[in-house]
Amino acid sequence: xxxxxxxxxxxxxxxxxxxxxxxxxxxxxxxxxxxxxxxxxxxxxxxxxxxxxxxxxxxxxxxxxxxxxxxxxxxxxxxxxxxxxxxxxxxxxxxxxxxxxxxxxxxxxxxxxxxxxxxxxxxxxxxxxxxxxxxxxxxxxxxxxxxxxxxxxxxxxxxxxxxxxxxxxxxxxxxxxxxxxxxxxxxxxxxxxxxxxxxxxxxxxxxxxxxxxxxxxxxxxxxxxxxxxxxxxxxxxxxxxxxxxxx
Amino acid sequence: xxxxxxxxxxxxxxxxxxxxxxxxxxxxxxxxxxxxxxxxxxxxxxxxxxxxxxxxxxxxxxxxxxxxxxxxxxxxxxxxxxxxxxxxxxxxxxxxxxxxxxxxxxxxxxxxxxxxxxxxxxxxxxxxxxxxxxxxxxxxxxxxxxxxxxxxxxxxxxxxxxxxxxxxxxxxxxxxxxxxxxxxxxxxxxxxxxxxxxxxxxxxxxxxxxxxxxxxxxxxxxxxxxxxxxxxxxxxxxxxxxxxxxx
DNA sequence: TATCGTCATTGATACAGATCAAACGCGCGA
DNA sequence: TCGCGCGTTTGATCTGTATCAATGACGATA
Numbered sequence: 001x002x003x004x005x006x007x008x009x010x011x012x013x014x015x016x017x018x019x020x021x022x023x024x025x026x027x028x029x030x031x032x033x034x035x036x037x038x039x040x041x042x043x044x045x046x047x048x049x050x051x052x053x054x055x056x057x058x059x060x061x062x063x064x065x066x067x068x069x070x071x072x073x074x075x076x077x078x079x080x081x082x083x084x085x086x087x088x089x090x091x092x093x094x095x096x097x098x099x100x101x102x103x104x105x106x107x108x109x110x111x112x113x114x115x116x117x118x119x120x121x122x123x124x125x126x127x128x129x130x131x132x133x134x135x136x137x138x139x140x141x142x143x144x145x146x147x148x149x150x151x152x153x154x155x156x157x158x159x160x161x162x163x164x165x166x167x168x169x170x171x172x173x174x175x176x177x178x179x180x181x182x183x184x185x186x187x188x189x190x191x192x193x194x195x196x197x198x199x200x201x202x203x204x205x206x207x208x209x210x211x212x213x214x215x216x217x218x219x220x221x222x223x224x225x226x227x228x229x230x231x232x233x234x235x236x237x238x239x240x241x242x243x244x245x246x247x
Numbered sequence: 248x249x250x251x252x253x254x255x256x257x258x259x260x261x262x263x264x265x266x267x268x269x270x271x272x273x274x275x276x277x278x279x280x281x282x283x284x285x286x287x288x289x290x291x292x293x294x295x296x297x298x299x300x301x302x303x304x305x306x307x308x309x310x311x312x313x314x315x316x317x318x319x320x321x322x323x324x325x326x327x328x329x330x331x332x333x334x335x336x337x338x339x340x341x342x343x344x345x346x347x348x349x350x351x352x353x354x355x356x357x358x359x360x361x362x363x364x365x366x367x368x369x370x371x372x373x374x375x376x377x378x379x380x381x382x383x384x385x386x387x388x389x390x391x392x393x394x395x396x397x398x399x400x401x402x403x404x405x406x407x408x409x410x411x412x413x414x415x416x417x418x419x420x421x422x423x424x425x426x427x428x429x430x431x432x433x434x435x436x437x438x439x440x441x442x443x444x445x446x447x448x449x450x451x452x453x454x455x456x457x458x459x460x461x462x463x464x465x466x467x468x469x470x471x472x473x474x475x476x477x478x479x480x481x482x483x484x485x486x487x488x489x490x491x492x493x494x
Numbered sequence: 495t496a497t498c499g500t501c502a503t504t505g506a507t508a509c510a511g512a513t514c515a516a517a518c519g520c521g522c523g524a
Numbered sequence: 525t526c527g528c529g530c531g532t533t534t535g536a537t538c539t540g541t542a543t544c545a546a547t548g549a550c551g552a553t554a
Contacts, residue, residue: 071395073485079398081391092384126373133380137339143390144328148318150397151326151445198398238320
């Protein structure tokens with residue numbers, strides 16, 4: 001399987017943006033076969049895509065918007081266990097029931113495949129399984145990085161870590177590069193951020209404003225964030241030098 | 248690929264115990280090919296298997312003993328991101344450098360394969376990639392479950408969650424079943440438990456003794472744990488009813 | 495324009511767990 | 525037997541974040 005580049009991703013079929021799950025197959029002829037079972041789903045902000053435990057008869061990738069994976073305890077405590085940004089894959093081949101609630105946190109477009117045909121295709125075409133393995137390993141790394149955030153970082157560092165991740169992803173997605181200031185809209189409410197970070201929404205609010213006071217970020221409106229110096233933000237996040245920003 | 252049963256696992260080659268990474272291939276003829284590059288590694292308690300960032304030229308499974316995957320921040324704060332018990336797989340095909348420190352927390356035996364031949368084999372035999380995908384998805388689920396523990400559970404619930412996981416794994420490994428009391432040795436120091444749970448070792452000590460006072464567990468010595476009622480422990484852990492104990 | 499609902503901010507106080515400090519128990523080598 | 529080191533326990537105190545409670549800002553709807 002040839003290596004994967006941004007350009008190849010963008011050329012893929014009718015997918016509006018780079019789209020790993022689909023594009024991994026662009027080089028081979030099974031794309032057509034899969035197209036038969038490919039379709040789009042759209043959701044409004046706040047809508048639930050699937051409930052944990054429900055049957056999920058499709059797999060797919062986020063094309064536009066943001067979704068979250070959350071777990072909830074009986075007494076209502078909830079923890080977000082994944083943030084799904086464009087190009088992220090959703091669903092587990094080989095398992096019927098969803099393991100988490102999937103909720104659209106903004107308006108959402110997903111590119112989906114009916115599960116059974118997708119699984120069959122995977123059995124026949126090795127490099128799809130390999131591509132999926134690679135993506136799953138990336139997700140595992142991300143989950144483990146987040147375990148460090150949840151287990152050992154202070155509230156301030158947690159906020160900085162989240163902003164840093166979103167800023168990085170946003171820059172990658174929109175091909176922004178270089179060292180200039182970054183700007184993006186937060187795709188999450190304070191409460192959703194709290195659920196991702198293992199904090200309360202009040203603490204999130206306080207720490208965001210503290211970072212603003214200290215000049216690490218600037219805010220216009222409640223949701224629009226400007227990061228004048230990404231390295232400074234990464235430092236606040238407690239990341240090792242060079243937070244992995246594409247240069 | 249035929250479904251996988253405990254019995255099939257136990258019949259596998261010269262692996263002393265059930266051993267998923269190897270056994271997934273038991274039914275096919277590439278086992279022999281792989282044997283050429285298979286070897287054992289042993290470590291003493293406390294020894295480091297690989298340092299994060301170092302080149303790792305093998306992949307493998309834990310056969311005996313316990314190892315941990317840890318991440319450390321510059322200032323010394325550390326978080327364990329994975330607990331490797333017998334049958335767990337270590338290493339990432341397709342990546343040269345280890346992403347985490349791997350440390351033996353007890354004496355350790357690993358069944359290893361040289362990485363390059365293993366990767367080649369994976370390219371040629373689809374069901375190895377599929378088996379690896381399945382295992383990786385399981386690990387991802389475990390990591391996400393742990394995110395809930397780290398983000399939202401109290402110290403007492405965290406301890407109960409850890410004991411519950413170890414008890415369950417120990418029972419499965421040793422084919423203990425039914426509702427009787429469970430006994431096992433903690434393979435971790437208080438400090439290692441703290442690093443897994445995002446706590447300090449003092450808090451771990453206090454909460455373990457609190458659970459003992461309340462009759463949830465019993466201790467003989469510092470490390471030997473007796474769980475008279477697994478359901479009670481699972482309840483303390485805040486798990487949904489039925490903590491998934493094999494019945 | 496008034497009213498409502500949602501999301502966010504701000505303040506006062508409480509508390510779980512961290513931190514600092516001391517002592518215990520036990521295996522081990524001299 | 526003694527002392528030493530390591531893992532563990534226990535106590536006193538401190539502090540970061542949760543909790544409880546108002547208030548504010550803004551868009552939508554009538």
